[in-house]
Amino acid sequence: MDSLLSIIQKVNSEEDLYLDSKDISDKLKREILQWYDGNIYSQTIARVNSAISILAWCYNKSSELDYLPRNIRDKHFEEAAETFKISQEKLIRLFSSYTGLLFPNQNKTKIIAFEGIDGSGKTVQMSLFEEKLKSNGKHVGIKSFPVYDSFFGKSIGELLSGDEEVNANNVDPKSMSLWYALDRWKSFENLNYSNYDYLLLNRFTLSSAVYQSSRVKPELQSEFVQWIFELEHTELGLPAPDLYIVFDLNTENSKQNISSKGYRDYVGDKADVYEESLDIMSNARKIYQELALKYKNIVIINCLDENNKMKTPKEINHEVMRVIEDGSY
Numbered sequence: 001m002d003s004l005l006s007i008i009q010k011v012n013s014e015e016d017l018y019l020d021s022k023d024i025s026d027k028l029k030r031e032i033l034q035w036y037d038g039n040i041y042s043q044t045i046a047r048v049n050s051a052i053s054i055l056a057w058c059y060n061k062s063s064e065l066d067y068l069p070r071n072i073r074d075k076h077f078e079e080a081a082e083t084f085k086i087s088q089e090k091l092i093r094l095f096s097s098y099t100g101l102l103f104p105n106q107n108k109t110k111i112i113a114f115e116g117i118d119g120s121g122k123t124v125q126m127s128l129f130e131e132k133l134k135s136n137g138k139h140v141g142i143k144s145f146p147v148y149d150s151f152f153g154k155s156i157g158e159l160l161s162g163d164e165e166v167n168a169n170n171v172d173p174k175s176m177s178l179w180y181a182l183d184r185w186k187s188f189e190n191l192n193y194s195n196y197d198y199l200l201l202n203r204f205t206l207s208s209a210v211y212q213s214s215r216v217k218p219e220l221q222s223e224f225v226q227w228i229f230e231l232e233h234t235e236l237g238l239p240a241p242d243l244y245i246v247f248d249l250n251t252e253n254s255k256q257n258i259s260s261k262g263y264r265d266y267v268g269d270k271a272d273v274y275e276e277s278l279d280i281m282s283n284a285r286k287i288y289q290e291l292a293l294k295y296k297n298i299v300i301i302n303c304l305d306e307n308n309k310m311k312t313p314k315e316i317n318h319e320v321m322r323v324i325e326d327g328s329y
Ligand SMILES: Nc1ncnc2c1ncn2[C@@H]1O[C@H](COP(=O)(O)OP(=O)(O)OP(=O)(O)O)[C@@H](O)[C@H]1O
Pocket: 116, 117, 118, 119, 120, 121, 122, 123, 124, 125, 257, 258, 260, 261, 310, 311, 312, 313, 316
């Protein structure tokens, strides 16, 4: 099977068809789960089958529903929502977007997030990439998280500064994650990014998955990562980036880069509580590497040369361009 349309045709021809994991490629699983609830990281076959049943319903019903009076149409949605055990609002949302999934628009906005431990060069690289895209005539949106001057971001800055007794390194990881998640949710609340060719993000959900899971016991780490994805994608409806580019370097080089950053509003001239913790930084580096092996939308770029010195910004930018041009993520 090679397309969602052919899968629907199979569903239509075989009553009670339940797909096996091998019946559908990883790429299609990601696409359908992105449409279903955004959480592409929980690819259980039960979730994929639920999404396919709803997709098939949308496809089969569309021409009929389009011509029905409003009250009868609503009745159809109400009954189907009950069958699928989802809310009517969610079914209506899925119905309004299913054509985009079955007949993809090549001009869809690409969301690319820049990630890595503190001082890994995300800001420098995002701005080089943005310049390149703009000089190629692309329409580009950018966002950086946390948004330190927003309502939620201000509290994140205070917690990171370590100035109070309760700080970002002693507050429990789930509570800390909620601040970051709400900060992103607020920032996306009224954002219509469909007109951009690219939306570039300086840190996104993966930062919490990595940094906050680095603060829980190792045996609870992978469950914690899933909790973050569920919180931000399934519950808050944030989109999963098409691609995460993670800049990898050792903690010695990152420390040196942090010290060259100069004054920052939320922390002044000093480092924040995560930047100060060698444990958090080295655990975070390891978790980024582990998650990149697990998920196809996470790609690592090695920022160090054979002598463990930082490659130049231009050299790293070439590697970013290679990943984008390759397009195989
Ligand atoms: N390839 C590089 N070689 C040398 N210095 C670099 C390189 N890339 C970035 N830097 C310097 O390192 C510092 C941190 O870079 P940048 O702000 O881009 O990192 P960041 O990952 O965004 O940091 P943070 O996560 O702490 O916000 C800056 O002073 C920047 O000029």
